[in-house]
Amino acid sequence: MTEQRSGPERSALTPTFDFDGDYGAGYETLARALIPGYLDTFEMALAMLDVNLDASAPTRAGELASAVTDSAPRVMIVGAGTGIEMVTFKSKRPDWQCTGVDPAAQMIDIARARLMEAGIDDGTSFHHGTVADLPEDEVFDAATSFNVMHFIPDDGAKASFLRSIADRLQPGAPFILFDLFGEPGSSALERDYAAWRAYWTVRGFEGPPRDAFRKKIDNGIQWVGEPRVHELLAGAGFVDVRMFYRGLVYGAWVATRV
Numbered sequence: 045m046t047e048q049r050s051g052p053e054r055s056a057l058t059p060t061f062d063f064d065g066d067y068g069a070g071y072e073t074l075a076r077a078l079i080p081g082y083l084d085t086f087e088m089a090l091a092m093l094d095v096n097l098d099a100s101a102p103t104r105a106g107e108l109a110s111a112v113t114d115s116a117p118r119v120m121i122v123g124a125g126t127g128i129e130m131v132t133f134k135s136k137r138p139d140w141q142c143t144g145v146d147p148a149a150q151m152i153d154i155a156r157a158r159l160m161e162a163g164i165d166d167g168t169s170f171h172h173g174t175v176a177d178l179p180e181d182e183v184f185d186a187a188t189s190f191n192v193m194h195f196i197p198d199d200g201a202k203a204s205f206l207r208s209i210a211d212r213l214q215p216g217a218p219f220i221l222f223d224l225f226g227e228p229g230s231s232a233l234e235r236d237y238a239a240w241r242a243y244w245t246v247r248g249f250e251g252p253p254r255d256a257f258r259k260k261i262d263n264g265i266q267w268v269g270e271p272r273v274h275e276l277l278a279g280a281g282f283v284d285v286r287m288f289y290r291g292l293v294y295g296a297w298v299a300t301r302v
């Protein structure tokens with residue numbers, strides 16, 4: 045397993061969600077409790093990648109004929125976090141080459157330790173930083189981004205984020221996006237967000253931790269509606285965008301790099 049560090053040491057995106065601090069350390073426990081379908085979505089993503097990597101295999105074969113490298117798919121996991129995507133993928137598809145990208149050193153440390161402990165770290169690597177910092181010649185056959193873009197403002201930054209992912213993908217490569225979504229200020233989002241809070245109650249999430257989490261969501265999430273998700277993906281060079289999962293205010297889409 046190799047690790048590549050680049051750029052200045054820095055914490056992840058916002059001070060509201062401090063992935064190099066306490067929030068990052070407790071993140072996965074919270075995610076498992078509060079994100080509807082959290083664990084299932086990684087297995088659904090794996091199934092989607094299986095099918096869509098098969099569809100893009102001829103392109104990959106053409107490229108490999110000249111590049112002479114391992115034919116195992118190279119998968120970029122944007123926002124590797126505590127490593128749940130990498131653990132899910134590598135336990136079922138040990139041949140995949142998985143590169144986790146994350147600007148929070150703490151999260152990379154957790155993910156790396158977990159993969160090593162499970163004995164599935166062979167063929168994994170980490171990039172400490174953002175996708176834009178990756179060397180230009182590093183290309184992938186597929187990518188995922190779970191729970192990252194909803195922290196990024198829609199002031200050109202979401203568009204750049206998706207563009208930097210598209211720039212690192214082979215033509216025909218599948219990309220999976222999983223994010224909070226909803227049209228800001230709409231009554232639909234108001235009701236769906238209320239339903240998500242009711243889900244917190246169902247899951248027994250109460251008291252000061254709930255109040256603190258609500259404050260973070262209210263201050264730190266950069267909501268966009270589904271039409272805008274499609275527009276952003278199309279603008280970044282993705283086609284054939286389909287939602288394959290929705291859980292309250294969370295959505296998952298699969299798209300293909302042109």
Ligand SMILES: C[S@@+](CC[C@H](N)C(=O)[O-])C[C@H]1O[C@@H](n2cnc3c(N)ncnc32)[C@H](O)[C@@H]1O
Pocket residue numbers: 056057063071075122123124125126127128129145146147148151173174175189190191192205
């Ligand atoms: C909410 S966690 C999600 C972790 C994992 N993908 C999951 O769904 O459990 C978000 C992760 O994205 C990382 N992150 C924040 N900004 C990023 C960016 N611009 N590029 C890549 N990762 C980023 C954070 O450091 C954090 O580890």
